[in-house]
Amino acid sequence: MRKQIVAGNWKMNNDLAESKKLAKQVVKKIKKGKIKDTKVIIAPTFVSLASAVKATKKSKVKVAAQNMHFEESGAFTGEVSAKMLKSVGVKTVILGHSERRAYFGETDAILAKKVDAALAHKMTVIFCFGEVLADRKSGKQEAVVEQQIKNALFHLEGTAFKNIILAYEPVWAIGTGETASPEQAQEMHAFIRTTIKEKYGDEVANSISILYGGSCKPSNAKEIFSKPDVDGGLIGGAALNANDFYAIINSF
């Protein structure tokens, strides 16, 4: 069975004290609640990772980084490596977020190297991709998504590919309040799964979790998560509030 996953991408929000507080609130909610099978991940900024790992230690909540560099070490001012993330207990990393692509020039080629570096360190990758509004308006969304996935991931062997969690995040739905409809999400997720099936076969395709991201909130999560190829969500704004985040986790 595929893993159900809800991950919170905190983006550039929350200082150390705020992050610690929010991490503790999430842990408390999960402990009190009856969440059984859903995997929960939070992704604070680099400066709060170590404290978030500590705050979540005795819980089922995992901590992810929002980015990393592909090199081990060296003259890369401002960057953080997989080895450094592992040293503070972080074993999951978000790569390829549209904000990284749009504002920091991350290309498919760079992302392929980052994916390799993360997997070499036995990390789990949450790999993000998605079309911009112009692509959807011109009906090119599937072609765009297919290229993003192929360019950054399809050099991997099937066994390595299994360590990837895919996150479809249509750029036009991120932080805009405009969500893809459950039907649009399902249609794209089914397309993605078929694309994986063609390359890696049924077993791999059926084991990969594909998350939806983009204005996901307590009011729409249930319907989106009910779709057969939607295995959870990558949550931005709503993950900054423990009640909302928990309500989304509880939407399965």
Ligand code: 13P
């Ligand atoms: P919002 O949920 O704020 O739209 O952000 C989605 C996202 O980008 C998660 O990575």
